[in-house]
Amino acid sequence: MMDVLIHGGRVIDPANGLDGIANVMIKDGCIAAVGEGKHKAGTEIDASGLIVCPGLVDMHVHLREPGQEWKEDVESGSKAAVAGGVTSMCCMPNTTPRLDHAGVIRQVIERAGEIGLCNVHPIAAVTKNLDGKELTEMRELAHAGAVAFSDDGMPVWHGGIMRKALEYASSFGFLIIQHAEDLQLTQDGCVNEGWISTQLGVEGMPAEGEDDMVARDIMLTRLVDARYHVAHISSKGAVELVRRARNEGLKISAEAAPHHFALTEEEVLGFNTDAKMNPPLRTEEDRQAVIEGLSDGTIEIIATDHAPHHEDDKRCGLSCAAFGIVGLETMLPVSLGLVRDGMLSLPDLLAKMTSNPAKLLNLDTGTLSHDAVADVCIFDPEATWRLDRNKLFSKSKNTPWHDKAMTGKVTHTIKGGRIVFEHGTIHA
Ligand SMILES: [Zn+2]
Numbered sequence: 001m002m003d004v005l006i007h008g009g010r011v012i013d014p015a016n017g018l019d020g021i022a023n024v025m026i027k028d029g030c031i032a033a034v035g036e037g038k039h040k041a042g043t044e045i046d047a048s049g050l051i052v053c054p055g056l057v058d059m060h061v062h063l064r065e066p067g068q069e070w071k072e073d074v075e076s077g078s079k080a081a082v083a084g085g086v087t088s089m090c091c092m093p094n095t096t097p098r099l100d101h102a103g104v105i106r107q108v109i110e111r112a113g114e115i116g117l118c119n120v121h122p123i124a125a126v127t128k129n130l131d132g133k134e135l136t137e138m139r140e141l142a143h144a145g146a147v148a149f150s151d152d153g154m155p156v157w158h159g160g161i162m163r164k165a166l167e168y169a170s171s172f173g174f175l176i177i178q179h180a181e182d183l184q185l186t187q188d189g190c191v192n193e194g195w196i197s198t199q200l201g202v203e204g205m206p207a208e209g210e211d212d213m214v215a216r217d218i219m220l221t222r223l224v225d226a227r228y229h230v231a232h233i234s235s236k237g238a239v240e241l242v243r244r245a246r247n248e249g250l251k252i253s254a255e256a257a258p259h260h261f262a263l264t265e266e267e268v269l270g271f272n273t274d275a276k277m278n279p280p281l282r283t284e285e286d287r288q289a290v291i292e293g294l295s296d297g298t299i300e301i302i303a304t305d306h307a308p309h310h311e312d313d314k315r316c317g318l319s320c321a322a323f324g325i326v327g328l329e330t331m332l333p334v335s336l337g338l339v340r341d342g343m344l345s346l347p348d349l350l351a352k353m354t355s356n357p358a359k360l361l362n363l364d365t366g367t368l369s370h371d372a373v374a375d376v377c378i379f380d381p382e383a384t385w386r387l388d389r390n391k392l393f394s395k396s397k398n399t400p401w402h403d404k405a406m407t408g409k410v411t412h413t414i415k416g417g418r419i420v421f422e423h424g425t426i427h428a
Contacts, residue, residue, distance in 0.1 A: 001417055002042035003027050009047025009378065013054060014351035015358075015367035024052055026374040029417030034368055043419065045412060047378055051346070054354040055087025055375030055413060057366045058328065060152070060177075060231055060255060060303035063089075063120070065111065066104065067096025072308035072395050074108065078117035079393035080306070080328040082421040085377035085410040088119040088358070088365045089306075089328075093130065094153035100125035100136045102144035109145045117420050117428070119365065119375075121147040126165045126176060130154050135161065138168055147361045150177035152231055155213055157183060162217060166226035175253075175360065177229045178217055180238065181279065185209035190319045192265040192280040200271065202318050205280050211237035218245045221252060229360070230254040232305045234279040236289035243298040253360055254293070255301035258327060258334040259400070261290045267400055273314045273321035274400045277307070294352065295343045301360065302352045304331050308396030326394045330401050333408040336381060340407070346381070376414040383409035393426065 004026040011022040011034055018034065025033040025041065033039075058081065064072040072080075081089050091108065093099030099108065105122045112120030124146035128134045130153065138149060149169055156162045156178060169176050186205040191197050193204025214230055218241060221228040233239060233254045245252045259277060264284050267275035275281055293299040307324025314321050335353065338344045344352075358366030365375050384407050389397040413421035420427050 001029055004043045004045065004414065004417060004419070005039065005041035006045045006047050006052055006376065006378065007038060009050045009052035011052045011368065012347050012350050013368040014347050015355035016369060019347050024368065024376065026414070026417045029374055031368050031370055031372050031374050033370070045378065050378050050380050050411060052376060052378050053350050054366050054368050055377050055415065056085045056332065056353045057357040057363065058086045058089040058304050058306070058331065059301060059357040059361060061089045061091050061306040061328065062094065062308065063091040064095060064308055065108065070395070071310050074111045074120060075115050076393065076395045078112065078115050079426050080326070081118040082413040082415065082426065083393045083410065084328040085332050085379060085413055086118060086328055087375035087377070087413060087415045088121065088363060090121045090123050090147060090361065092123055092150060092152040093125040098125050098129055099123070100128050102140050105141055105144040105146050117415060121361070121363065123148045123150050123177065125149065126151045126156050127161060132156060132158050132161060135165060135168065138174070139172060142172065142174055147363065148175040148177055150179065150231065152177065152179045155179050155181045155183065159216060159220065163220050163224060166220055166228060167224045170224070170226035175227045175229050177231050178213065179231050180210050180213035180217065182209040182213050190276060191268045192282045194265065194283065196265045196268060200268070200318065207235035207237055207282060207286065210235045210279055211241065214238045214241050218250065218252065221250050227251045232257045232260065232279055233290065233299060234260045234282050234286060236286045239289045239293040239298060243293065246298060253301065254299045255303040256290050256294060256299045257303060257305045258331055259325060261287060261294065262334050262337060263400065268318065271318045272400065273316070273318060274325060274398050276318060276321050276323055277325055278323035291338065291343050294338065300352060300356045302331070302335055303357065304328055308394055309398045310396060314398050325398050325400060326392065326396050328394065329392050330387065330399065330406070332379060332410060333406040336408040374414055374417040377410060378412040379408060379410045381408050385409055
C-alpha cells in the first residue's frame with residue numbers, strides 16, 4: 001500500500017482537541033504522524049485551503065440489503081457514503097429478512113468487507129421481525145458484529161419489552177436506539193400535524209407522538225439504569241426532555257438528522273413527497289429547538305437517516321408515498337450551514353459526525369490518533385455547487401435538495417490508507 005502525505009490543510013481532529021494547519025502522514029494504512037514534519041510519500045495531496053478530518057461516522061443508514069436491492073445495496077450505499085466523506089456507517093435492521101439473527105448480520109459485514117469502501121456496522125433488531133413482541137438473541141447478535149439494537153422504522157412500543165431490552169442490552173454495555181413514535185397518535189399521518197396538514201387536507205403526526213415515547217423511555221432508563229439513544233430527534237418537546245434527563249445524569253443521548261435542522265414542514269407544501277419523512281419535518285420552532293440542542297450539547301450526534309426509495313414509491317400522493325430521503329451525500333454541506341450561521345464551531349460540528357458517534361458505539365474510528373486506522377475526509381468548506389440528483393451515487397434519488405445550491409464539497413475520502421474517493425470519482 002502506498003504511503004500518503006496530506007500537506008498544508010487545516011487538520012481538525014475533535015477526539016484529540018486538535019485544530020490547526022498540519023501535515024498528516026499515513027503509513028501502512030494507519031496514521032503515522034500529524035504535525036509539521038514532512039516525509040516523502042508515494043502519494044501526496046495538497047490540502048491547502050481544505051479541511052482534513054477523520055472520516056465521518058454516520059450511525060443511522062438504511063442500506064436496503066438484503067431484500068430491496070433495487071433501492072440501494074451495500075455497494076451503492078458504500079459509494080454514496082464515501083462520496084459524502086463517510087467511512088463508517090451503521091445500517092438499520094428493517095431489511096428483508098430483518099437483521100434479527102446472527103447469519104444475516106455476518107452476511108452484511110462480509111459483503112461490506114468485499115466491497116471495501118466503507119466500514120459497515122449493523123444495528124440489530126431489538127425484537128424478532130421488528131414486531132415488538134419477543135426480544136432477539138441480543139448477546140449472540142452482538143457477538144456476530146452488531147454494534148447496537150433498534151427496531152428503527154418501528155418504535156419499541158411495548159413498555160415491558162422496552163424495559164427488558166434496556167436491562168438486557170445494558171448488562172453487556174450495549175445501546176438501545178429508539179425510533180420514538182407513539183403509533184396510536186401518529187397512525188395514518190404523513191406530515192407534521194398543524195396548519196400545514198390542515199391546509200393540505202392530509203392526516204398529521206403530532207409532535208406529542210414523539211414526546212410521549214421519549215418521556216416514557218426516560219422513565220424506564222431511570223428505572224433500570226440503562227443506556228438509551230433517541231434516533232432522529234425532531235420535536236421541541238423531545239429535545240427538552242432529553243436535556244433535562246441528561247442534566248439529571250441519565251445515560252441518554254440523541255441524534256439529529258440534517259433535514260430536521262435545515263428544513264421545516266413548509267417543504268411539503270405543493271405535496272412534495274421528497275419532503276415526506278418520519279418523523280416529519282416540523283415547525284420553525286421545532287427546528288430552532290433542534291439547533292439549540294445541537295449547540296448546547298444536548299444532541300451530541302448528527303446522523304442522516306439515509307432512506308433510499310425508488311421513484312415509484314415517491315411518485316404518488318403524499319399519503320401513500322414512502323417515508324424518507326437519501327442523506328449520505330448531502331450530510332456535510334447541509335450541516336456546514338450550522339457553522340456559517342454561527343450556531344456551532346467547525347470542530348464541534350465535526351465531533352458530532354466523527355468522535356461522538358464513535359465513542360457512543362465503542363468504534364475505534366472517528367479519530368486521527370497516532371496508529372489509528374487511516375480513515376480521513378478532506379473537504380473544501382467554501383466550494384459551491386449545485387446538487388443534481390441524477391449524479392448521486394445512491395441508487396435512489398429521493399432528495400429535497402435537487403437543484404439546490406450547496407456550500408462545502410468533499411474532495412477526498414481515504415479508507416484504511418487507500419484513497420477511495422477523489423474529486424467525484426470512486427476508486428473501487
Ligand atoms: Zn426511524
